[in-house]
Structure formats: structure tokens, C-alpha cells
Amino acid sequence: MADKINVAGVPVDTRHWIGGQRVASAETFIDSSPIDGQPIGEVARGGPAEAQAAVAAARDAFPSWAATPRAERARLLHAIADGVEKRIEELAIVETTDNGALLRSHRRGVMPRVAHNFRFFADWLLKLDHEDFETRGHRNHVSWDPAGPCVLITPWNAPLMLATWKVAPALAAGNTVILKPAEWSPLTASLLADIAAEAGLPAGVLNVVQGYGAEIGDALTSHPDVRRISFTGSVPTAKRIAASAAANLTPLSLELGGKSPLLVFADADLELAVDLAVEQYDNAGQVCLAGTRLLVEESVAEEFTRRFVAKAGALRQGDPRDEATDIGPNIHPRQLEKIDGFVRRAIADGARAVIGGHRRDGQFYAPTLLTDVAQDSEVVQEEVFGPVLTLQTFADEDEAVRLANDTRFGLAATLATGDPERAERVTAGLVAGTVWVNCFFVRDLQAPFGGSRLSGVGREGGTWSFDFYCDLKNTVTAPKGFKDHG
Incomplete structure (x- = not known):
């Protein structure tokens, strides 16, 4: 297959993005446009081998990224947002071709929101804090520690916006990411990998793998080195992911739709x-x-x-x-x-x-x-x-x-x-x-988002996102016991 396809004048690489490099697969799948039903191109079809490689890349990149100061992580997320804003027209036309949503909506609302996702969580990271408190004279200090590699599985109805709603806080928290976009709309995730690399995001911090859930998804969600899984999609698929993650007790965030x-x-x-x-x-x-x-x-x-x-x-x-x-x-x-x-x-x-x-x-x-x-x-x-x-x-x-x-x-x-x-x-x-x-679809990233009953597990947005993507730590310090280093 060709490494790149032309989508309405925009070149899109159809290979995976693993460890800072483009990686092909022996198998491919056809991605078609819902506008006319015609094939857009062949996309790399990953399986267990690509899943293993992506998790290994994320695992290897994690210590350095987790140790990166908050201000530098925030700067890089803003740089990604800058890259998105420079390519709004390209992202809009590719996503419209790929999933059939309105081009005017992508131009005016959806793609600007993609950039906002990165900027919001970059800024929230810098003010993320919990006031210290005392217990019988002892100081309690709450901190948010990066959890590790995160698998993010995203849907086809708003591919890039919903992907970055997960990617941005996961990266801001100091985690590395394996993003698996829906096979019906994979193309803008590939463009996001290019944008992140151009922004200077270190190799292995963001990985993008494509393919079918039964072939690559199971290998990702059952991997013992994965520390968080976030999924948006159907209830039956969520149950399979939860069962797969159970062996490792991997924490889950699930947004599963509704009947509102x-x-x-x-x-x-x-x-x-x-x-x-x-x-x-x-x-x-x-x-x-x-x-x-x-x-x-x-x-x-x-x-x-x-x-x-x-x-x-x-x-x-x-x-x-x-x-x-x-x-x-x-x-x-x-x-x-x-x-x-x-x-x-x-x-x-x-x-x-x-x-x-x-x-x-x-x-x-x-x-x-x-x-x-x-x-x-x-x-x-x-x-x-x-x-x-x-x-x-x-x-x-x-x-x-x-x-x-x-x-x-x-x-x-x-x-x-x-x-x-x-x-x-x-x-x-x-x-x-x-x-x-008396309104609809007014959403603020500061607010908790998620569902009750079969609509999901957990809440994301603002500090709730960091609570999920981090291991929260409370450090209790006694008032005495330190040696005098004066």
C-alpha cells in the first residue's frame, strides 16, 4: 500500500505512529467516505505485534516524560494547540471526508475545540493544587503522580475532538499515550501524530495505532504495562474491555452513550x-x-x-x-x-x-x-x-x-x-x-462529564480528569524529626 493518501488535497500518512516513527503493517483495511461510499484509501491494520510495540514505546518514554516539569509539559501542549490552529482547514476537510459530519461545523466549532482541549488542560495543570491541611499538627500534602502508559480508544462520531478530550489531560498529567481511533474514521488521528511531532513532543509519548478492536484492541487493553484505559463507545464493547482489563485491575473510564x-x-x-x-x-x-x-x-x-x-x-x-x-x-x-x-x-x-x-x-x-x-x-x-x-x-x-x-x-x-x-x-x-x-450542548471543560447507570463509569473534565489519569498521593509529615541542616 502507499504510505500516504491524498484526501481532498491533504496528504495523510496511513501507517501507525509508534515510538516517533511511521510503522507499516502486513495487513490493511479500506477506509471509505460516507459522503459517497467510495474508498479513501488503505490504512495499516494493526494487531498484537503493533500493540506490543506501541505499549513498549510508551513504557520506555514514560519515565522521562513523567519527570518533565509541569511548565514544560504545558508549553508542549500549547505548541500542539498552535499546530492544530494552523491546520484547521486541513483537519476539517479530512474529518468531513472521513466521517461525514458538516464541514462548516468542523471549521467553526469542532477543530477550534480540539485546540482548546490542549490549551485548557495545559493551563489547568499549572494551577492543579490542593491546599495543605493539618492532622494533630502533622502536615498533609496531596499530589497527582503520573500513572503510566494510557490506552485511549475513541469513537467515530467526533473523532479528533473526542480523542483530544482524552489525549490532552493524559499527556498533561505526565502519562504516555497509545491512541486507538475508530476504524471507520482513523485519518485525523494520524494528522494529530504529525502535529505533535512537529510541536516537539518526545518520541514514544504519543503513539497512534489503527485497526479493529478484536485484533489490536484486546492486545492493548489486556497488557500488564497499561495503567489507564479510557473508552468511548458501546456498552457491549465496554464490557469486553472491562473483562480484558480485570486481570491487571487496570482503572477504566467509560463513556457509553445514552437514551437521553x-x-x-x-x-x-x-x-x-x-x-x-x-x-x-x-x-x-x-x-x-x-x-x-x-x-x-x-x-x-x-x-x-x-x-x-x-x-x-x-x-x-x-x-x-x-x-x-x-x-x-x-x-x-x-x-x-x-x-x-x-x-x-x-x-x-x-x-x-x-x-x-x-x-x-x-x-x-x-x-x-x-x-x-x-x-x-x-x-x-x-x-x-x-x-x-x-x-x-x-x-x-x-x-x-x-x-x-x-x-x-x-x-x-x-x-x-x-x-x-x-x-x-x-x-x-x-x-x-x-x-x-432551556439550552443544549453547552459544555465547559471545567465541569465533570460522564454518565450514570449504563452510560458509563467515572467523570472527566477539570480536576476530575487528573484524578483519573494520575495516582493521587497524600504525604503526611510530622512536625519534628528532621535533623538541623542549618
Whole structure:
């Protein structure tokens, strides 16, 4: 295979990045674009040998990187952010080609956020501290020690942004990293390796290996030298990773998606509520935080539905490189089949498609709203991860909260109400890692992020990220006992 491919004029190396060098594999896999289904190129397909090499490189680089002063680690992370900002256009077009998300979103929001991820954790590192405290005259001092090599396994729906949400704090903490991107969208991770090397990151501190989870992922997550594993993806895969990590008691951080509710009360600003609901089609519904279960108070359900249908009907679906496009394709034919299967089974069980409910040409699925769905039905209980919403009604606040919490998940929830006291009562009763009131997708890296129930294990963001990526140490010092060195 060719070492590099041309993606819309951007050269991308398709080999692994291990120990500061490009490494080929005997096997490859085809990476295709969801825009037209055409192959982009062949990508190195790693297995146990590449996993072993990457962990060895990370292990060997760890002592020096862990000993690097905080200020120097922070400087290098800012240098990586500078490199990202210089290549925003290239990163945006490569990622749009690779995963089908909107080019305008990548340019204006996603890639700038990638740079911000590095800058935020670089700055947070420099102020990371815990005030000393006393116990019977003894001084307690809390410190965050680097843990060791970290395996970071990232998803395909926002490849580079979600990868750097993990990579940046892991590196800031003084750890070395083995990044394994999703096989459906591996290309911007390769560009990140180039950017990090150009920024001066030492060899072996960041390694990028590509391939299938069953072939390379298992070898990474079961390795005894790996000290942290962070994964974003599905519950079944997370269970396999947890089982693999159990032999070494390797700590895990798992973000596993959800089935989030969007509650609309009769006292809400209905136009705002409709806008929030239509926003759930963002990224063709491939957003883990999406409020896919619309729960609307009975007295306004008819008017809400009328306005929703009108607004959703105005969305433009098509080529994500077109500035006028609102919804692009779904990532892969297999994912499209999964989405369509959910909808077909729901309709067979009595659901009604108010809008959508069918495929379009290529890898596009029409924005869909299903009503007449039972609370225990598959489409209400399981994550579809496509442009499919359900609408149910409730009579009062208690029923709203009960329906909202009645799934196995608990990642997020969105609430539309004009009553601040109701907002406090309802949010207190919701099982969710993040709750938005009269807004959606407002995220600050200072805040804890993660899910309850099957939506995940642990929290990251701000100091919570360093708590995960470090071994916390408390040093207790007696007031006496030191020799006088004066």
C-alpha cells in the first residue's frame, strides 16, 4: 500500500505512529467516505505485534516524560494547540471526508475545540493544587503522580475532538499515550501524530495505532504495562474491555452513550423547546448526548408537534461540504442498516412515523419522528444513534420524571420550562450526568462529564480528569524529626 493518501488535497500518512516513527503493517483495511461510499484509501491494520510495540514505546518514554516539569509539559501542549490552529482547514476537510459530519461545523466549532482541549488542560495543570491541611499538627500534602502508559480508544462520531478530550489531560498529567481511533474514521488521528511531532513532543509519548478492536484492541487493553484505559463507545464493547482489563485491575473510564430525554412542560417557551428538539438531529443524530426521547406535556403536545414538523421539514440534508447542508450522511452502511432496522421494527409494532421513517439515496437516513411508541419498546429503550426521535406525552411532573428515568441509561437530560422552581425540582429527580435547562450542548471543560447507570463509569473534565489519569498521593509529615541542616 502507499504510505500516504491524498484526501481532498491533504496528504495523510496511513501507517501507525509508534515510538516517533511511521510503522507499516502486513495487513490493511479500506477506509471509505460516507459522503459517497467510495474508498479513501488503505490504512495499516494493526494487531498484537503493533500493540506490543506501541505499549513498549510508551513504557520506555514514560519515565522521562513523567519527570518533565509541569511548565514544560504545558508549553508542549500549547505548541500542539498552535499546530492544530494552523491546520484547521486541513483537519476539517479530512474529518468531513472521513466521517461525514458538516464541514462548516468542523471549521467553526469542532477543530477550534480540539485546540482548546490542549490549551485548557495545559493551563489547568499549572494551577492543579490542593491546599495543605493539618492532622494533630502533622502536615498533609496531596499530589497527582503520573500513572503510566494510557490506552485511549475513541469513537467515530467526533473523532479528533473526542480523542483530544482524552489525549490532552493524559499527556498533561505526565502519562504516555497509545491512541486507538475508530476504524471507520482513523485519518485525523494520524494528522494529530504529525502535529505533535512537529510541536516537539518526545518520541514514544504519543503513539497512534489503527485497526479493529478484536485484533489490536484486546492486545492493548489486556497488557500488564497499561495503567489507564479510557473508552468511548458501546456498552457491549465496554464490557469486553472491562473483562480484558480485570486481570491487571487496570482503572477504566467509560463513556457509553445514552437514551437521553428532552422534557417539554406546558409553561415552556414553545419556540425554544422546538428549536432544542430539532437540534437533536445534529450530526445526523450521531451524538451520544442527544435528547432522542421527546417527552411533552399533554396540553401542548399537538401544538409542539405541529411546530416541530414544520421546523424539521426545513432542514436540508445532503453533501456535508456544502455550507447550506444541515444534516449529512450516516457513517457506514452497517450503521445505516442498524438505524433502519430500529425504525422498521418500531413501525411493525405500531409506531407511526410523523416525518421520515425511511432511507434516502446513499448513506442518508431521513430525519424521523416516531409517535405511538410504548415505554418498554426497543426504540424507546435502546440507543439508535441516528436521526430518529420518539415523542411521548405526560400528564404531570411526576410522570415526566418517571418516564425520563425509565431506561438503563443516564448520560444527559434536557428540560424546557418557564418555571425556575419546577426546573430545580425536576433536575433534582433526573438520573443524568449532565442536565441542560432551556439550552443544549453547552459544555465547559471545567465541569465533570460522564454518565450514570449504563452510560458509563467515572467523570472527566477539570480536576476530575487528573484524578483519573494520575495516582493521587497524600504525604503526611510530622512536625519534628528532621535533623538541623542549618
